[in-house]
Amino acid sequence: GAGVSQSPSNKVTEKGKDVELRCDPISGHTALYWYRQSLGQGLEFLIYFQGNSAPDKSGLPSDRFSAERTGGSVSTLTIQRTQQEDSAVYLCASSFFQGGDTGELFFGEGSRLTVL
Amino acid sequence: GEDVEQSLFLSVREGDSSVINCTYTDSSSTYLYWYKQEPGAGLQLLTYIFSNMDMKQDQRLTVLLNKKDKHLSLRIADTQTGDSAIYFCAERTGGFKTIFGAGTRLFVKA
Numbered sequence: 001g002a003g004v005s006q007s008p009s010n011k012v013t014e015k016g017k018d019v020e021l022r023c024d025p026i027s028g029h030t031a032l033y034w035y036r037q038s039l040g041q042g043l044e045f046l047i048y049f050q051g052n053s054a055p056d057k058s059g060l061p062s063d064r065f066s067a068e069r070t071g072g073s074v075s076t077l078t079i080q081r082t083q084q085e086d087s088a089v090y091l092c093a094s095s096f097f098q099g100g101d102t103g104e105l106f107f108g109e110g111s112r113l114t115v116l
Numbered sequence: 117g118e119d120v121e122q123s124l125f126l127s128v129r130e131g132d133s134s135v136i137n138c139t140y141t142d143s144s145s146t147y148l149y150w151y152k153q154e155p156g157a158g159l160q161l162l163t164y165i166f167s168n169m170d171m172k173q174d175q176r177l178t179v180l181l182n183k184k185d186k187h188l189s190l191r192i193a194d195t196q197t198g199d200s201a202i203y204f205c206a207e208r209t210g211g212f213k214t215i216f217g218a219g220t221r222l223f224v225k226a
Contacts, residue, residue, distance in 0.1 A: 035216070042204075043159075043204060043216035043218070045214075045216070048213060048214075050212045056213055091158070091159070095212070102147055102164055103146075103147055103208050103212065104149075104161045104164070105151075107158040107159045107160070109158045110158065
């Protein structure tokens with residue numbers, strides 16, 4: 001596809017269950033980001049991947065959160081033992097960085113997670 | 117640390133100018149951005165400014181950057197009801213990390 005694709009678009013889960021959210025970036029984009037959007041918290045940075053470099057995990061809120069990016073393309077965000085405060089929209093974005101590039105991020109439509 | 121702050125709400129009348137303000141903390145920011153999120157849609161880049169510029173104009177949009185005060189503003193001239201959305205200020209810090217503010221919800225009254 002032409003844009004960033006995220007799945008599932010909606011996920012309802014019970015407290016304590018694990019969830020996986022998937023992001024398929026724009027083909028050829030070297031950088032991939034995960035953000036969390038919730039009421040009162042705005043857009044919260046979670047993690048980003050750039051090429052083969054070690055990811056910047058500085059925004060992950062707890063060790064229940066992890067992410068991986070396989071083959072420099074698709075990424076999966078995993079939340080273990082979900083809590084109600086994890087309920088939010090999880091946004092993925094990708095970008096193609098090269099010399100002089102503006103660093104525009106292209107966002108997917110998000111995965112809405114509801115933890116009951 | 118990195119932090120971006122902006123007011124949460126702004127209400128204007130159709131035809132007036134809107135000014136959305138933002139402050140950031142990282143003096144090493146290279147690019148600063150304004151993204152727009154319309155209801156039920158993802159974020160899209162509206163405009164950006166490089167850190168060595170003071171102003172950028174793009175049709176109805178004017179971006180002002182005061183690097184000394186770490187203050188960024190977005191002015192929308194002749195605001196229309198279609199401009200109602202959430203506007204996010206963002207800064208690109210060292211490397212590739214991009215930090216966003218909480219977003220300003222703009223209401224345009226007809």
